[in-house]
Amino acid sequence: MALTGVEIFKLLPKTNCKKCGFPTCLAFAMKLAQRQASLDLCPDVSEEAKQKLGEASAPPVRPITLGSGDKAVKMGEETVLFRHDKRFVNPCVFALEIKDTLAEDDINIKVNEVIESEIDRVGQKLRIDAIAIINDSNDAVKFEAAAKVIATKAPGIPVIICTVNPQAAEAAIKQFADEKPIIYGVNSGNAEAMANIAKTYKAILGITASSAFGGSGGGLDEISTLTEKVKSMGVEDMVIDSGARKAKEIIEHNTLARRAAIKKNFKPLGYPVITFAQREDNLVELLISVVGVAKYSSIIVLSSIEKWKNLAMFTLRQNIYTDPQVPMQVEQKVYKIGEPLPESPLFITTNFSLTYFIVSGEVENSKVASYLAVMDCEGLSVLTAWAAGKFTAAKIAQFIKEAGIENEIKHRELIIPGYVAILSGAIEDKLEGWKVTVGPREANGIPAFLRSRMAGK
Numbered sequence: 001m002a003l004t005g006v007e008i009f010k011l012l013p014k015t016n017c018k019k020c021g022f023p024t025c026l027a028f029a030m031k032l033a034q035r036q037a038s039l040d041l042c043p044d045v046s047e048e049a050k051q052k053l054g055e056a057s058a059p060p061v062r063p064i065t066l067g068s069g070d071k072a073v074k075m076g077e078e079t080v081l082f083r084h085d086k087r088f089v090n091p092c093v094f095a096l097e098i099k100d101t102l103a104e105d106d107i108n109i110k111v112n113e114v115i116e117s118e119i120d121r122v123g124q125k126l127r128i129d130a131i132a133i134i135n136d137s138n139d140a141v142k143f144e145a146a147a148k149v150i151a152t153k154a155p156g157i158p159v160i161i162c163t164v165n166p167q168a169a170e171a172a173i174k175q176f177a178d179e180k181p182i183i184y185g186v187n188s189g190n191a192e193a194m195a196n197i198a199k200t201y202k203a204i205l206g207i208t209a210s211s212a213f214g215g216s217g218g219g220l221d222e223i224s225t226l227t228e229k230v231k232s233m234g235v236e237d238m239v240i241d242s243g244a245r246k247a248k249e250i251i252e253h254n255t256l257a258r259r260a261a262i263k264k265n266f267k268p269l270g271y272p273v274i275t276f277a278q279r280e281d282n283l284v285e286l287l288i289s290v291v292g293v294a295k296y297s298s299i300i301v302l303s304s305i306e307k308w309k310n311l312a313m314f315t316l317r318q319n320i321y322t323d324p325q326v327p328m329q330v331e332q333k334v335y336k337i338g339e340p341l342p343e344s345p346l347f348i349t350t351n352f353s354l355t356y357f358i359v360s361g362e363v364e365n366s367k368v369a370s371y372l373a374v375m376d377c378e379g380l381s382v383l384t385a386w387a388a389g390k391f392t393a394a395k396i397a398q399f400i401k402e403a404g405i406e407n408e409i410k411h412r413e414l415i416i417p418g419y420v421a422i423l424s425g426a427i428e429d430k431l432e433g434w435k436v437t438v439g440p441r442e443a444n445g446i447p448a449f450l451r452s453r454m455a456g457k
């Protein structure tokens, strides 16, 4: 069970030295109890207390990093059941399955699809993050050969080695030494052999219930026994698969596991969940993935990559894993779109990420190099910022004066969003010598707006 603030306080040095950044040990203890601070902040805590508190203050879902280097992905570390309670921490990982029964050319095609899956959306790079190599052949030699092709073609991409055969697992994992892969397929029969391989190669273990392979029973009970067993063998980093394959079971099992971990601090189920969403029908596969994204899966394995499917999944994942308390925003400054000259147009908008990326994208599409002044309105969109009194004539005028743009441009014309046309007169009053032009209401009108200006010149 989680410790209360007072129980934690009893284990702290009680000197109120403030080195942790909190005024008293009690204040720090309260923050630890709410999992809003890390124990490392107190340099004077004893080893004995560290051990007791380490367990208690650890996130209920164990943080695990899959892969190494710049493509490594973090999983787990979740502390709430519902996103609006605080936030979800580590976005789920999408992995493409590659079966070892495929010909080398086909494996290469699939690996390329993973490499080329990356897109940029509102300033974030989104991609298929990992590859799940499936030992479909049941043959260790074939599995090793497929692993070799993938390791050569896709260095650095995190992998999940899927086999119940320890010999095949060891043959494949040698291709990914020190790259922190997952060996998925650990059951009560092979746990010891798999744990030894994981310790040798510093791998994560994927714990499976017997129902994952068509057996009966199992589920979360079997998983919790197995994770404890594997932990006693010296492996702490695990992901779990209860065998749930239907949407209803995925929601049920994932919710039970998350609830047990967070509400009861039940450690045997406090691990990231892996969900196998592969289906013949792409639309059904997408729907299963969506269930996983929304309900606690940390890894979702897919059978194929389709751009439309990726876009839907990426967008949903991005929305769910955005902190609801912090609007996505960009830095306040004057951005250059293309290579603007002193005569180039100057637009102004607010610093809500989506607004910035849509407006800058449309200016870019127009092929007219421009300046885009982005004003800090605490991440609010144009109309909301105006209604909240953050995008007013006085504030816009002050920002333009302080931004230094007057030294870069020859003209004195500011193009404001059509939605705040009402501000044009007031801005002209406050910005002496400036002319305010009302731009389009929607960003998609910018290319036509700029074209008609060019034609009129």
Ligand code: SF4
Residues within 6 Å of the ligand: 012, 013, 014, 015, 016, 017, 018, 019, 020, 021, 022, 023, 024, 025, 028, 041, 042, 043, 044, 045
């Ligand atoms: S650093 Fe440690 S001893 Fe000092 S106030 Fe914080 S919790 Fe107390």
